Amino acid sequence: MDALPPEFLILIVALVSALAGGLLVWVACYVAGGGKGGRQHRQPPVVAAQADQEAPASPGEQDLLRVSRMKKGGLAVVVQGQRYRHLREITDPQVGDETIEALKAVLAFAEGWLPSTSQTPPQPASQKSVMVDEQTFLRQLRQRALFSPDRPSGLMGWQRRHPSPRPLEPLLTPAEEIDELVQQRLRRQPDLSGHYIRLTTGKDGSLRIQVDQQTFDAVDDIPDIRVRALIQDAVREWESQ
Structure with missing residues (x-):
C-alpha cells in the first residue's frame, strides 16, 4: 500500500485542527452564555407599564378633562373637546359640574405628591354666612337702584338724587344783632315789657331806634333813662363779642 502524499496529510491535519478549534470556541461560548448554546445572554425586554398604555375607551365612557402638550411646549386644558384657559370660562352648568368632578378625581389621583401650599384658616360658618348675606344684599340693592321702574331718569332723576342745597340765611346787620340783644333784655325786665323798642337800619x-311812637338817630337822644341804659348795655355786649 502506497504511502499518502505529504500534501494530503497536511490537509487532514488542518481540517482536524479547524474542527478542534471550532469545538473549543463553541464550548467557551456555551459556558459563557449560561448553557444556551453560545447565544448571548440578553436581558428580557422591559414590558411597558400598563398605565402608559392607552386603553381604548368603552362605548359608554366619555373624556371629561384632558391636558395636552402643545407644539410650543405649553399645556392646554381640553374639556369635552373644547379648549379653555380658565374654569370660569365654562358657562354650561352641567359641563362645569362635570369638570369639577374631574378635577377632584385628578387631585385624589395626585394625593400626597402635590407640594403643600399655604392656606388661609377657614372662616367660621357664622361669619361666612354673614358676609354672603351682606354681599347678596348689596348686589340686590344696586340692582334695585339702577333698574327700578320707579327710578327717574335724565335731569329730573339727577335733581331728585342730588337735591339743590338749601339757600343760605342772610347775614344780620349790626342793628339787627343789637336788636336781638335788646329783645332778650326786655324779656328779663318785666317793668320795661310795656315799651316797644326796635333797632333797624335806615x-x-x-x-334807627324806635321807642314806642318815637324814632331816634342816637341812643343819647332817648329821654327814658331805663330804655337808654338797656340799649347801651346791649351795645356794649355786642361790641365785646
Whole structure:
C-alpha cells in the first residue's frame, strides 16, 4: 500500500485542527452564555407599564378633562373637546359640574405628591354666612337702584338724587344783632315789657331806634333813662363779642 502524499496529510491535519478549534470556541461560548448554546445572554425586554398604555375607551365612557402638550411646549386644558384657559370660562352648568368632578378625581389621583401650599384658616360658618348675606344684599340693592321702574331718569332723576342745597340765611346787620340783644333784655325786665323798642337800619345805612311812637338817630337822644341804659348795655355786649 502506497504511502499518502505529504500534501494530503497536511490537509487532514488542518481540517482536524479547524474542527478542534471550532469545538473549543463553541464550548467557551456555551459556558459563557449560561448553557444556551453560545447565544448571548440578553436581558428580557422591559414590558411597558400598563398605565402608559392607552386603553381604548368603552362605548359608554366619555373624556371629561384632558391636558395636552402643545407644539410650543405649553399645556392646554381640553374639556369635552373644547379648549379653555380658565374654569370660569365654562358657562354650561352641567359641563362645569362635570369638570369639577374631574378635577377632584385628578387631585385624589395626585394625593400626597402635590407640594403643600399655604392656606388661609377657614372662616367660621357664622361669619361666612354673614358676609354672603351682606354681599347678596348689596348686589340686590344696586340692582334695585339702577333698574327700578320707579327710578327717574335724565335731569329730573339727577335733581331728585342730588337735591339743590338749601339757600343760605342772610347775614344780620349790626342793628339787627343789637336788636336781638335788646329783645332778650326786655324779656328779663318785666317793668320795661310795656315799651316797644326796635333797632333797624335806615335807607342811608344809619342806625334807627324806635321807642314806642318815637324814632331816634342816637341812643343819647332817648329821654327814658331805663330804655337808654338797656340799649347801651346791649351795645356794649355786642361790641365785646
